[in-house]
Amino acid sequence: MAKFREVTEVTVIGGGVVGLSTAYHLAKEGVDVILVERNELASGATGSNSAMCGESSAPEPAGRWHKIFENLGTELRYNIEYIESPVIFVYTPENIKEMKKIGIWEDFSSKMVIGEKIKEIEPRLAEDIIGVSQTSGHFVNPFKLCYGFAQATKRLGGKIHLHTNVKEIKVSNGVVRTVVTDKGEIKTDFVVNAAGAWSSLIGNMVGIDIPVVPLKGHILVTEPAQKTDPFHLQIINEFMYNIYPYNQRPEAVNSNDPRIRLGIAAYITYDPVTNNYILGGSHEFNGYDRQVNPDTVRHIAKHCIRIIPQLRKINIIRIFTGFRPYCYVDGESIFSKVEGIEGFIIATGTGGEGLILGPMGGKLISELIIRDKTSLPIDAYSFSRFKN
Amino acid sequence: MKEEKNKEGDIIVCRCMEVNKREIRAAIRLAASIGSLSIKDQVKKLTSSCMGLCQGRTCQQLIERMITEETGIKPSDQSPISIRPPTYPINLEALSMVRIWPSLEK
Secondary structure (H helix, E strand, O other), X not given: OOOEEEEEEEEEEOOOHHHHHHHHXXXXXXXXXEEEOOOOOOOOHHHOOOOEOOOOOOOOXXXXXHHHHHHHHHHHOOOOOOEEOOEEEEEOHHHHXXXXXXXXXXXXXXOOEEOOHHHHHOOOOOOOOOEEEEEOOEEOOHHHHHHHHHHHHXXXXXXXXXXXXXXXXXXEOOEEEEEEEOOEEEEEEEEEEOOXXXXXXXXXXXXXXXXXXXEEEEEEEEEEOOOOOOOOOOEEEEHHHHOHHHHOOHHHHHOOOHHHHOOOOOEEEEOOOOOEEEEEOOOEEOOOOOOOOHHHHHHHHHHHHHHOHHHHHOXXXXXXXXXXXXXXXXXXXXXXXXXXXXXXXXXXXXXXXHHHHHHHHHHHHHHHHHHOOOOOOOHHHOHHHHOO | OHHHHHHHOOOEEXXXXXXXXXXXXXXXXXXHHHOOOOHHHHXXXXXXXXXXXOOOOOOHHHHHHHHHHHHXXXXXXXXXXXXXXXXXXXXHHHHHHOOOOOOOOX
């Protein structure tokens, strides 16, 4: 097949939620954009997650980035299955011990529901759960979200090249010039690196170190559950889930406690369209090894039963893994230009929250490219914070 | 033509996940329009077909035939759907105790 030679204003690398949102928002503003993806759409972290879309646990400014979802389906003219699903955080005695140890117990104890009232909120919880807290949340179908973005991008004149592998990025005099792929070359003014867990490899092509590594997760999917269960629409999170990415450091692999070593913390989400439960989760630094680790699966299963004992008889029909793009320096995202390489933009490091942060993150990146300023602050996600 | 399309909404292709023919056809067209080279897998992800208890043992061939209808790609030339463990459904309790896999525990 003849190789293509294209000229565009922006080349987006990565067909996950971050890259697709960037491409869509650029195309919407009339910018020439080409998105290249090595595999299929949503074949990285975007396609292998719990489909939870609650309030971000990321500190401000990203805490409200999920608001963009409210009108997204209408805007994209596609049903992305954004469905309200309250979130409850569950506190086990072990969690509370750990919270006291790291000094965050005080912040949470006042917001917590305890005693008899726990059963009113979620009757299926294990007897020894000490407290629960509630927040708002949503389910969203990650594949439909991506296809919605992709379809709209094409409708607005953007191009998408799947199965196109970036080999080289040519930079001269400190300015990005050309993206060389196995299918052809793209002469471009901007490159957006939205390659998720693989974004450090793209960074290497322009001579920078992006401190993002794959943080592997396992997910178990159950058979469709009983539709009559009135509490099935709640997303159940073991509280520790939220802070795991921050205290999981590479040295944790040597811990004797499987919960620490494998980063196990239960979440039980529910797909309101198909009625399957989605169970997780784990956090492992394991390179790009996609294989299902039986030990991790066993501990996730054990731990989900520990939170909701009656799940023990439900059948698991599918198990898979995925790689969160995790910034090992501080666990925070990177949405930023790069000093010294004009036209190179990084949009990655979203950890376990790419699905929540991606749509707004992509929009803000498009603003950064078009207007050189953003409607919401992104300074906290600057690449220059790694200088030291 | 319109009547026929409505009828497709009544024909279940994937029994496990209750996905009808119209939904499958829409997903095939969408994946093809983006340039997918593994349409069957994308249809699976978009519609949840082949993801129920039987894991596609029943509906996969029907979907392959529809992909041929829409794109001209013969079933034998279509890339396979991703296969995930377990081969057969297993309940969570059994999974929590299973030790037939080589244990990696220290």
